[in-house]
Amino acid sequence: MSKPDRPTNQEIERHYFEMFRTVFPLPDGPVRYGDKPDVTIEGSKTIGVEITNFYVADGTSSDSEQVQRNLRESAVERAQRLHVKSGGQNVEITFGFNKANPIQDVKALAQKIAALGRRVEEYDNGQISREDFGDIPELDFVHLYARQLQYENETDREFPNGEPDPRVDFRGYSEYHNRRDIRALERGVYRPLPFAGKWRVGQMHRPGLMNVERLTQIVREKEAKASDYTPCDAYWLLLVVDFINSAQEQEIRVDGVTVHSDTFDRIIVYKPHFEHIVEVGRLSARSAYSDF
Numbered sequence: 006m007s008k009p010d011r012p013t014n015q016e017i018e019r020h021y022f023e024m025f026r027t028v029f030p031l032p033d034g035p036v037r038y039g040d041k042p043d044v045t046i047e048g049s050k051t052i053g054v055e056i057t058n059f060y061v062a063d064g065t066s067s068d069s070e071q072v073q074r075n076l077r078e079s080a081v082e083r084a085q086r087l088h089v090k091s092g093g094q095n096v097e098i099t100f101g102f103n104k105a106n107p108i109q110d111v112k113a114l115a116q117k118i119a120a121l122g123r124r125v126e127e128y129d130n131g132q133i134s135r136e137d138f139g140d141i142p143e144l145d146f147v148h149l150y151a152r153q154l155q156y157e158n159e160t161d162r163e164f165p166n167g168e169p170d171p172r173v174d175f176r177g178y179s180e181y182h183n184r185r186d187i188r189a190l191e192r193g194v195y196r197p198l199p200f201a202g203k204w205r206v207g208q209m210h211r212p213g214l215m216n217v218e219r220l221t222q223i224v225r226e227k228e229a230k231a232s233d234y235t236p237c238d239a240y241w242l243l244l245v246v247d248f249i250n251s252a253q254e255q256e257i258r259v260d261g262v263t264v265h266s267d268t269f270d271r272i273i274v275y276k277p278h279f280e281h282i283v284e285v286g287r288l289s290a291r292s293a294y295s296d297f
Contacts, residue, residue, distance in 0.1 A: 015038065018038075019038050021243075021277060022038075022044055022054070022056060024277050028280045029275070029282060031046055032046055032048045032049075032052060033048045034046050034047045034048025034049070034052075035047050039235070041055075041230075041233050041235060042234050042235065042237065043056045044056065045235070045237060051237045051238050051239075052240070052241060053234055053235065053237035053240045054241045054242075054243055055227055055234070055240065055241070055243070055269075057223060057227065057242070057243075057245070058246075058247060058250075059219075059220070059223065059245060059246045059274060067109075068107045073102070073104070073107050073108060074206070074208070076108040077100075077208065078206055080108060080111045080114045080118060081100055081115075082204070083111065083112070083119075084116075084119040084204060085098075085203070085204040087115060087119035088119045088122040088204075093119075093123050094126040094127075094151065094197075095201065095202050096126050096149060096150065096198070096202050097149075097150040097151075097198065097202030097204065097205075098122060098125075098147060098148065098202075098204045099147070099148040099205050099207040100118065100146075100206055101144070101145040101146040101147070101207055101208055102144060102145055102206070102208060103145040106143050107143070114141070114143055117140065117141045118141065121133075121137065121138050121147070122204075125147070125149055126149075126151060130149060130152060131148065131149065132146060132147070132148050133147040150198070150202065151198070152195035152197060152198065153196055153197075153199060154189045154190065154195055155196050156185060157189075159188075161181065161184055161185070163180075163181075163184065164181050168182075215255050215256065215274065220272075220274070220285065221264050223244065224242060224264050224266055227268070228266060228267065228268045231268045240270060241272075241273060242268075242272045242273070243275060244272070244274045245275055245276075245277065246275070246276045247276075248276065248277075248278065248279065257274045257276050257281050262283065262285050264285050271284060272284070272285040273285070
């Protein structure tokens, strides 16, 4: 089965703008989708809207989330291969990384993580103490799943007919499994994982406040391309913060932010799904269109 085609940039921009226009008042007039600018609103005055995603850091920076998340995946995959090659046990480990210590050398980090795997593979399931990976500053937390709790298919006197159908009795279904878990935990019988354990990244993200320096940088980058825009009476810049993408996630409600622009009458930061909107000031130089 072939994979579905990924949406184009224009399709993504249209999706964002259709969400945006449901929560933000636009000037009267038909909306047209195109390129340079991405949207035009053809009312009494023509408004061009350029749309871009607001990444916290420039994707060309080695410290950016865009780059680091790929390095994390590479380091963990390489570490598991080294672990298996060295005769390590079949265990599943989840790693969280410390953003304050970005990855610089994937190969060296993978070797350290593989060695950590051998040190902890006999441990009980659960979170690994920081003392065990104190030599790996790139890591923030490590969780081990080395053995699976053994369940026995015995009759429960409270459920003589077996497991309830969750579609009919979800409360009973939950109680049945809670009782089953308790019995298994009391006996404490574990077995090796019956499946191939996968090492993975389980990154925690703590969004900070909107990065105003980065905002200014994006505005300047877009201004530099303004000569290619179709002529309009005024231009807006719509910056989208999609929380699903960890490289964009940030708290956009910041008061008093001002970024002047000779190109854009309105600079708007929009967080879909939460419907958070921050407008970042206007230039008096284009005050003729301030009613937009």
